[in-house]
Amino acid sequence: MEKHCIVVPVCLQLRLRQRQRLRQRQSQGPPPGVRSPQGGRGPPGMTWGRCGQQTESSAGPPLAEDTEPLLAICAAMLAPHMSLSSAGQYYPIVCPLLSTYRRCHVMMVESATENIRTTPSNQNGVSSLSSQSDSGGSNGDANGEISPVDLLHLQQQQALQAARQFLLQQATGLSSPGSNEVKQSLQVPLSMAMMTPQMITPQQMQQILSPPQLQALLQQQQALMLQQLQEYYKKQQEQLHLQLLTQQQQQQAGKQAKEQLGSKQLAFQQQLIQMQQLQQQHILNLQRQGLVGLQPGQGAVPIQSLQQAMCPPELQQLWKDVAGVPSAEEPVKHEGLDLSTNSSNSTSYSASKASPQISHHPLTNGQNPLHTPKRDRARLFEWISSFTKESSDEHLTPYSKGSSAHPQHEEHSGTHPLYGHGECKWPGCEALCEDMGQFLKHLNNEHALDDRSTAQCRVQMQVVQQLEIQLAKESERLQAMMTHLHMRPSEPKPFNQPLNLASSASLLKRDSEAYPEGLPHPPTSAAAPITPLRQGPSVISSSSLHGPVGPIRRRNSDKYCTPIASELAQNCEFYKNADVRPPFTYASLIRHAILEAPDRQLTLNEIYNWFTRMFAYFRRNTATWKNAVRHNLSLHKCFVRVENVKGAVWTVDEVEYQKRRPPKMTGSPTLVKNMISGLGFGSLNASYQAALAESSLSLLNSPSLVNSTGGSLNMLHVGHDDVSSTVEQVNSNGSCSPGLSPQQYGHQIHVKEEPTEMEEDCRPVSLMASVSHNLSMAADMERDMEEELPTEELE
DNA sequence: CACTATGTAAACACAG
DNA sequence: GCTGTGTTTACATAGT
Numbered sequence: 001m002e003k004h005c006i007v008v009p010v011c012l013q014l015r016l017r018q019r020q021r022l023r024q025r026q027s028q029g030p031p032p033g034v035r036s037p038q039g040g041r042g043p044p045g046m047t048w049g050r051c052g053q054q055t056e057s058s059a060g061p062p063l064a065e066d067t068e069p070l071l072a073i074c075a076a077m078l079a080p081h082m083s084l085s086s087a088g089q090y091y092p093i094v095c096p097l098l099s100t101y102r103r104c105h106v107m108m109v110e111s112a113t114e115n116i117r118t119t120p121s122n123q124n125g126v127s128s129l130s131s132q133s134d135s136g137g138s139n140g141d142a143n144g145e146i147s148p149v150d151l152l153h154l155q156q157q158q159a160l161q162a163a164r165q166f167l168l169q170q171a172t173g174l175s176s177p178g179s180n181e182v183k184q185s186l187q188v189p190l191s192m193a194m195m196t197p198q199m200i201t202p203q204q205m206q207q208i209l210s211p212p213q214l215q216a217l218l219q220q221q222q223a224l225m226l227q228q229l230q231e232y233y234k235k236q237q238e239q240l241h242l243q244l245l246t247q248q249q250q251q252q253a254g255k256q257a258k259e260q261l262g263s264k265q266l267a268f269q270q271q272l273i274q275m276q277q278l279q280q281q282h283i284l285n286l287q288r289q290g291l292v293g294l295q296p297g298q299g300a301v302p303i304q305s306l307q308q309a310m311c312p313p314e315l316q317q318l319w320k321d322v323a324g325v326p327s328a329e330e331p332v333k334h335e336g337l338d339l340s341t342n343s344s345n346s347t348s349y350s351a352s353k354a355s356p357q358i359s360h361h362p363l364t365n366g367q368n369p370l371h372t373p374k375r376d377r378a379r380l381f382e383w384i385s386s387f388t389k390e391s392s393d394e395h396l397t398p399y400s401k402g403s404s405a406h407p408q409h410e411e412h413s414g415t416h417p418l419y420g421h422g423e424c425k426w427p428g429c430e431a432l433c434e435d436m437g438q439f440l441k442h443l444n445n446e447h448a449l450d451d452r453s454t455a456q457c458r459v460q461m462q463v464v465q466q467l468e469i470q471l472a473k474e475s476e477r478l479q480a481m482m483t484h485l486h487m488r489p490s491e492p493k494p495f496n497q498p499l500n501l502a503s504s505a506s507l508l509k510r511d512s513e514a515y516p517e518g519l520p521h522p523p524t525s526a527a528a529p530i531t532p533l534r535q536g537p538s539v540i541s542s543s544s545l546h547g548p549v550g551p552i553r554r555r556n557s558d559k560y561c562t563p564i565a566s567e568l569a570q571n572c573e574f575y576k577n578a579d580v581r582p583p584f585t586y587a588s589l590i591r592h593a594i595l596e597a598p599d600r601q602l603t604l605n606e607i608y609n610w611f612t613r614m615f616a617y618f619r620r621n622t623a624t625w626k627n628a629v630r631h632n633l634s635l636h637k638c639f640v641r642v643e644n645v646k647g648a649v650w651t652v653d654e655v656e657y658q659k660r661r662p663p664k665m666t667g668s669p670t671l672v673k674n675m676i677s678g679l680g681f682g683s684l685n686a687s688y689q690a691a692l693a694e695s696s697l698s699l700l701n702s703p704s705l706v707n708s709t710g711g712s713l714n715m716l717h718v719g720h721d722d723v724s725s726t727v728e729q730v731n732s733n734g735s736c737s738p739g740l741s742p743q744q745y746g747h748q749i750h751v752k753e754e755p756t757e758m759e760e761d762c763r764p765v766s767l768m769a770s771v772s773h774n775l776s777m778a779a780d781m782e783r784d785m786e787e788e789l790p791t792e793e794l795e
Numbered sequence: 796c797a798c799t800a801t802g803t804a805a806a807c808a809c810a811g
Numbered sequence: 812g813c814t815g816t817g818t819t820t821a822c823a824t825a826g827t
Contacts, residue, residue: 585801604816628802634818635801641817648816 418443427456474574481570564592568614581617586625586632587657589615590639594652601642601649604630 418424419439424431426447433439447453564584568575575582582589593610594602602610608626611618618625633639633650638657642649 587801624803627804630815630817631803631819632801633816 416440416443418447427460474578478570478574564588568592572614575615575617576613577616579616579620582615586628587636587638590629590632590650591652591657594639594650601644601651603644603647603649604633607633607650 416436416439418426419433419436422432422434424433424439424442424446426443429446431442431446433442447456567583574580584592589611590607593607593614594600596610597606607629608622611625611629612622633641636656638653638659640651640653640656642651
C-alpha cells in the first residue's frame, strides 16, 4: 500500500502530539514507576465481571456478582412491586434488594428448617400455645431493636407456629366438634400471632393499618406460610421416601407396592405442577398490575396465588393426599411426619384464611384424612428429587438444571454450575472451596438432600419459573412491538423472528430440525445457563443468557449477527429496563451512540449518558465499562476525537469502522451460505426492504437521516468487501462530499488502510469529517444492510 | 496452535 | 489534590 502524506487534520494534531509524546517517552525507556510486567493487574483469568467479583472493589459486596443480574431480576420478580419496567429506578430499587433477597433466601429456608425442628417438640401436645405466646412476647420485646424485616419475620414465625399448633390440635383430634371453645381460643391468638407479636387484636390492627396494609400483611404472612408448609411436605416426603427405600431393601413387598403407584404418582406430580403454574400465573398477573408488594423478607408466593392455587378442590384434596399422618407402620418417626399433619392443616387454614373473612372462617378444610399412604409421599419426594437428582427435562429448564437445581448432576464433569471462582454458588452459600474436590465435599456435606436444601431448591425453582414467565411476557411484548412495526405477517412467529440473518438462519435451520422452540443453541453445556426461549427474541438469547457467560459471546452478535440499529429499535425498552448486557461490542455501541446523535458527534460524557440511558446494564459498575469505553475510543481508529470549541467530541470514521471488521460475513462464506439457505428468501430485495425498514426504525429517530435512505438503498449493490467503493457510493450519492472525487476518496481510504504511524500522521483532513458526519447515516444503514444481508458480498 | 477481536484492569499523563 | 479524559499496556478468553 502506498502511503500518502496528506495534510494532517487539525483535529488530530493534539492526538498526534500525545501519541508522539508517549512514543518518545517509550523510546526513552519506561518511565519510572512503570508497571511491572505483570503490572499490578488483577489475577489472571478474571475477566468480564468475574474479575470484579474477586478483585474489583467498585463492584460491591462479594455476593456472587456473576449472579447479581439474575438475582436482581429475581429479586424484582419476587418483589413484583419493584417493577423491572420502571426505567431509571431499577437499580436504585433492585440493588439494595439483592442483599435482602439473599438474606431472605436464607431466612426463609432457615425459618422453615427451624420450624421443622421445633415442631416435633409440640407434636404430642396442644399445650404449647402458651409457649408460642411466650415466644411471641419475647420477640415482641425485641421489636424496638430489630429491623422491620426481622420483625416481620418474627411475626411470620409466630404465626406459623401458632398455626401449626392449632392445626396440630385438629389433627390430633383435640379439635373435636365439642371443642369449639378451644378452636375459638386458638383462632384468635392465631390471628393475632399473624398480625403482630404484641398480640394486638385484628380489630386493633385494622384501626392501625389501612385495609390495604392489612391485606398486604396478611398476604405476606400467608404466602410465607404456604411456602414453608410446602417445604414441610417436601421434607416429609423425602424422609418417607428414605424410609420406603429402607423398607424396600428389607421387604420386597414394599417395592411392589411402590410400583403399583406409578400412575398415581404421575398424576400427583402433574397436579403439583399445575398448582405451581397457577401460582406463577397469578404472580405474573399481579406483577403486571403492580399489586403485589412483598417485603424483602417475605416469601415469593402472593396470597392471591395461594388462593388461586388452593381453592380448587382437587388441589386441596391433593394436599390432603400428600400430607397424611404418619401411619403406625412407619418404622421411623421423623419430625416430618408430624409436620405433614401440621402442614396439611395449616395449608387448609391458609386457604380459608385467604377468604375475605379473615380469622372468622371456620376451619372446615382442615379435617384431613389422617391416613395418607406413604407411597404418595414417596411420589412427592420423587417429584422433588427429580429436580435435584436427575435431568428432568420435563420439569426444569436447562437453565435451572445448570444452576442450582442439579447440584449433583454435574459432579462428574470438570466444572460445576454451582462452583465458580473458588466459592460455592449455592444460593445463600459463599463457602470458599479451593478445588472441585473440596467443593464436592462441601456440596455433599452442606447441601445434601435435606429440608434446607430442598427449600432452597424450591426457591430457586420459583426464581427460574418467574424468569420464564417474565420471558414469556417480554416475548409477548416483543411480538406486539414487531407487529406494530409492520413486520411481515407471513412470518410464522413474528416475535421469534430473529433480528438478523445470521441468527435467523441458524434459528430457522434449527427450528426446522430439532429446536422448534427457537432455542438459539442447544444447551450443550450445563455450565452455560440457558433458559429455554420458547418465544424469546434473539436479544434475550444472545445477551441476557449468553451474555453472563463471557464477553466473547457478544462478538458473535456483533460481528455477524444482530444489527445494532434494528436490535436496539426492537428491544430498546428491554435493554432499558432489564439488566442484561447488550449483545454488542463496546465499539458497536459507541458508534451507534455517536451516529444517533444529531450531529454525529458526542462527548465522552454524552456517550456515557447514552450507555446508561439505553441500557440498564450500564447503570452499574460504571468504572468498568466507562474505562472500556475510553479504551475503545482510544484503541479503535474508527473513533476520531475532534477538538471542539467547548472541548472534545468523538466521531465515527465509518470507513475505519468498516475496515475494522474485515472478517465479517465475507470471511465466512459458509456462514453466509447457511444464512441464505436457511432463510430461503427467494427475493433478496424483499429482505433488503425488510431489513431497511428495521434499520430505519431507530435511525429515523433523527429526522436528518431520512433523506439518506436512498443512498443506503443504492449502496445495497455495492461490494462491501471494498470499503473504498462503499465510500464512493456514499459520497456520490450527493451527501455532503467536500468536493473530493471518488477517486480521491479511494486514495484516501487506501491511506487509511495503512495502519502505520505514517498513516496516522498523514491522515486526510476530509475523511473523518466527511464520512462520519455527512455520510454516517447512509453508511450506517448500509452497514446494517451489510450485517443483515451480506449475501451480495459473495457474488 | 497462532492469530484476532474483544473485554477488563491498570497505570499513567494531562487538563481543569 | 482531585476528577475526568485520554492513551497505552497487559492479560484472558473465545472464535477463526
